[in-house]
Amino acid sequence: MIRLYYSPHTRSSRPRWILEELGVPYDLHRLDFMKGEHKSPDYLKIHPLGKVPAMRDGDKFIFESAAIVAYLADKYPEKKLAPLPSAPERAEYYQWLFFSAGAFDDAIVNYFYHTKLYAEDKRVPSIAEASKATVAQMAKVLEKTLKDRSFILGKEFSAADIILASLVKFADRMKLLEDFPTLRSYGKRMGERPAFQRATAD
Numbered sequence: 001m002i003r004l005y006y007s008p009h010t011r012s013s014r015p016r017w018i019l020e021e022l023g024v025p026y027d028l029h030r031l032d033f034m035k036g037e038h039k040s041p042d043y044l045k046i047h048p049l050g051k052v053p054a055m056r057d058g059d060k061f062i063f064e065s066a067a068i069v070a071y072l073a074d075k076y077p078e079k080k081l082a083p084l085p086s087a088p089e090r091a092e093y094y095q096w097l098f099f100s101a102g103a104f105d106d107a108i109v110n111y112f113y114h115t116k117l118y119a120e121d122k123r124v125p126s127i128a129e130a131s132k133a134t135v136a137q138m139a140k141v142l143e144k145t146l147k148d149r150s151f152i153l154g155k156e157f158s159a160a161d162i163i164l165a166s167l168v169k170f171a172d173r174m175k176l177l178e179d180f181p182t183l184r185s186y187g188k189r190m191g192e193r194p195a196f197q198r199a200t201a202d
């Protein structure tokens with residue numbers, strides 16, 4: 001059975017969300033950050049950076065949330081959570097998946113670090129401002145794209161929505177999306193999905 005190495009309120013909710021969407025059985029292996037379980041010698045053999053998520057499938061281990069989500073979408077093609085590799089839609093799927101996990105994640109997280117996570121004397125206001133501006137620039141593109149789409153690829157929910165919506169929700173909590181009503185309602189809608197609710201319930 002698939003095993004997910006997990007801690008609540010982290011990026012490990014992303015693979016848990018897709019596992020719930022897929023409806024496949026999995027074993028949730030919780031790591032207690034307060035006890036430093038993610039930095040234990042045993043766990044460092046699974047994720048050498050001591051982060052979550054990581055996943056075991058058979059005798060293979062994998063880390064990086066978007067890689068896990070994309071892998072799971074492809075493993076169960078009958079669930080239609082990713083366009084098939086040969087489909088033309090696959091190009092745009094990759095676009096939003098990589099955009100979300102790379103540039104968008106980076107800008108949002110940098111803002112978070114320099115306004116909240118770091119101790120005050122380590123925060124650099126100019127980095128926070130620049131990150132905020134980058135998030136706004138990207139949000140504008142997303143706002144326009146989602147104007148006439150229910151999901152980032154159009155009419156169908158996909159694994160790209162899992163990565164994107166988790167970030168949209170995070171950015172919204174930090175009040176970075178006040179000028180982007182379409183994006184905010186997209187995040188809210190994705191958060192109402194039963195699979196998301198189950199994945200974040202405990």
Ligand SMILES: N[C@@H](CCC(=O)N[C@@H](CS)C(=O)NCC(=O)O)C(=O)O
Nearest residue numbers: 010011012050051052053064065066
């Ligand atoms: N790019 C990685 C980031 C993983 C990551 O930074 N995870 C955070 C939680 S969201 C973590 O485990 N932090 C603990 C630490 O760095 O010690 C992914 O998407 O999986």
